[in-house]
Amino acid sequence: MTVEQLNDPQRRAVTLTEGHALVLAGAGSGKTKVLTTRIAWLIQNRLASPLSILAVTFTNKASKEMQSRVGAMLPIDTRGMWIGTFHGLCHRMLRAHSRDAGLPQTFQILDTTDQLALIKRLLKANGIDEDKYPARDAQRFINRCKEEGLRAPAVQVDDPFSRRMRDIYELYEAQCQREGVVDFPELLLRALELLQNHEPVRTHYQQRFRHILVDEFQDTNPLQYAWLQLLAGDGTCLFAVGDDDQSIYAFRGANVGNMADFERDYARGNVIRLEQNYRSHGHILDAANALIANNTGRLGKTLWTDAGQGELVRLCEQPSDHAEAQWVLDEIRALHDDGLSRQDMAILYRSNAQSRVLEHALFSAGVPYRVYGGLRFFERQEIKHALAYLRLVSRIDEDSAFLRVVNFPARGIGARSIETLTDQANAYQTSLAQAVARVSGKAGSSLAQFVSMIQTLRDQVLTLSLSEAVEQVIDTSGLREHYRSQRDGAERLENLDELVNAAKVFELEEDLAGLPCGERRVRAQDELSDPMTGLEAFLSHAALESGDTQAQAGQDAVQLMTIHAAKGLEFDAVFLTGVEDGLFPHENSMYEPGGLEEERRLMYVAMTRAKKRLYVSLSQSRMLHGQTRYCLPSRFIEEIPEDHVKRLSAKPAIDDWIGSAVATRMGGGYRASSPKSAVASGIEVGGQTFRVGQGVRHPRFGEGTILGLSGLGLDAQAQIHFLDVGTKTLALGVAKLEIIAR
């Protein structure tokens, strides 16, 4: 054990034996090290048995990391331990107590896409106007309610819209129950209710878990917090690690307030701050500290390092997004020539759309790069099709899966037949598969044929091993044949083979070798366990771990990703691009309460990814939504003290470059005209002459600066950067603008 190698606060956190604790762990302060060392320390000193520990994370990646680090410190098999994600652990509980949870033994998990499809189907079936009540809104409504722990009857409604939404929520729940499917937030809510409503189950787990450790506590939502509270019995020690300054997921329901609540309700005096940073050099850290100090209501924490000041933060301003990309490219080449590996360099951006220009520059120059994000393995169309067949084999009543593949590959079952079938199913409140018997005629016979194929498949498959079963399904369903005849089906075929391979790997990892996939198997550690079949286990695995997104590893490539995706990672050199007002902070964030502060935390996360060198870059113009947009530097840049910054491009007088920021309409698109003619130009509308750089006042938006002008006469538009609401494009003929002197 390496307790001696820890710094003071780290050691205090690891060896805490009394009460609950909140660890405020700054970026790069050894958070994962503390969590894993503590688990190992507790076990090694016989203060806890491996079975009495529950450690919970948000991502599969973090949970695997934790397992392997604990496994490396101790000679035990960590697989039996309750180390996992919130969703994974709740799923485990629900499988073990499916009857008490009110779920069928073979319940399946809906991912976000499946969920949306189900809602759309529901809206159609109930004749709900999708323009008035969009499926997306309903999905958000439902998930948000569940994250707050609310069932439909408990939802407060005071307007017709939310009343309708609540009705949809109710219909949705009934449909999920009929199909035996469970969406992501439902995994958590059901697990919570299981503990609430079943005293023996609750007591069992409360007595079992003596130590509950939570990673990234600042990202928990109210539901997750409630689950933790319920799971903690009298003698349980709750140990939460998090950083309120790195809370960047409020938009998906995370509640930073949980940290303050936890301090008040549990940790009380036991708050340990990890403030020594082992990642970044001084200037970078000081710059980040100064920035985040502008946020209010922080729990408070200042990072320091003994690594020395290092280099200044480099700030660069370029005239266009293309120029910015070119500059990043040049700088990357220079760094690489100086001996820095490409994989130690990252280009970060606020939104995915920004990667295009950057990729283009890197690609044209032949610089290897890797973009993170995008479609993951289990989300691919062909994989989802194959999985849908497997799900039908497991549960023929799952309408989502039924609809996905009933006519794929095409077997003459069109929209008409489906409509009749759906009507029957609705009328008798049965699943689609059950309704097949009620449909007569030609449509009925093709449908019957489909159902009988699934049943045959089921008989064959359940005696095979998992990977053999997957193989069989791909063949019998006609998927393989279909993609073989498709022009560009080669890659999809490869992916299907990869699915068979994934099943093989799963067999080995889960000790399923030689076991028919329809057989039930028991995990020794879970005494209350309902056994799960190999097939169910694999389907759950596919739903809960959507698979890695990163392809072709190995190559020394520059890493491109959003700032969100970079959380938890570190790089020698970081390029933080597009640091412009409206983009970062994003203009939409201005309308959300606390939005600006969340954006600032995002900036903080981005800056603290850099170890040795941090570049911050921005552009004066950018192609956005097919139009050139003119941008001002992000307000966050002003929050970084000058003495930590080195300007690579001269700070241009605003009026100077704003003068070049005039757009004239040319053909279909907009082009920036040459600075000279632009400065000379101005647009006269209604007796007022508007010029770029001018100050204006709008009755609703307040004061702003004209960034760009386009169009003529009645079509004339101005792009105006308002201090309070960001950049807007207004029609000069319509908007009531007053020119103000400044």
Next chain:
DNA sequence: CGTACGCTTATTTTT
């Protein structure tokens, strides 16, 4: 049943 065209829209994302 599949394709083609036109309309709309446009953060961040894990499970």
Next chain:
DNA sequence: TAAGCGTACG
């Protein structure tokens, strides 16, 4: 700009 979606047509 460009991607995704829904409708209309062959």
